[in-house]
Amino acid sequence: MGSQSHEHYSELALEHFRNPRNVGEIKDAGGVACKEHPACGDRLKIWVRLDQDENVEVKFRASACVGTVAAASAATTMAEGIPAADVLVKVTEQSLSDLFGGFPPGKSHCPKLVATVLHDAVSAARKAQGKDSR
Numbered sequence: 001m002g003s004q005s006h007e008h009y010s011e012l013a014l015e016h017f018r019n020p021r022n023v024g025e026i027k028d029a030g031g032v033a034c035k036e037h038p039a040c041g042d043r044l045k046i047w048v049r050l051d052q053d054e055n056v057e058v059k060f061r062a063s064a065c066v067g068t069v070a071a072a073s074a075a076t077t078m079a080e081g082i083p084a085a086d087v088l089v090k091v092t093e094q095s096l097s098d099l100f101g102g103f104p105p106g107k108s109h110c111p112k113l114v115a116t117v118l119h120d121a122v123s124a125a126r127k128a129q130g131k132d133s134r
């Protein structure tokens with residue numbers, strides 16, 4: 001479990017942390033991905049379901065630091081309802097970092113963890129629909 005310090009986070013990041021969007025699970029998800037960061041032990045799991053037009057529905061659960069919970073909330077908000085291929089391009093470590101005006105020192109791996117798990121879940125869902133995203 002990472003530090004719960006609120007120092008150095010933007011107001012937007014703290015707002016997402018205090019009121020995270022898209023928390024939960026999707027029972028018939030096409031793709032699920034889960035990762036534990038080896039250094040801090042923070043865990044993130046993301047469920048993705050695609051409709052017939054490949055638009056994304058997404059939920060997450062996290063046992064993680066402020067930055068990862070906030071980034072997962074923002075990332076799922078950005079991904080929800082847009083095509084899976086767009087998620088892979090638009091919701092990235094960089095776009096999450098930009099959205100929050102950067103992350104505090106030592107926390108740069110948090111948006112990377114979120115982007116990695118989200119992309120893995122989206123790619124798994126696309127593969128399950130017979131479309132390889134890579």
Ligand code: FES
Nearest residue numbers: 002040042065110
């Ligand atoms: Fe490790 Fe945030 S401190 S994921």
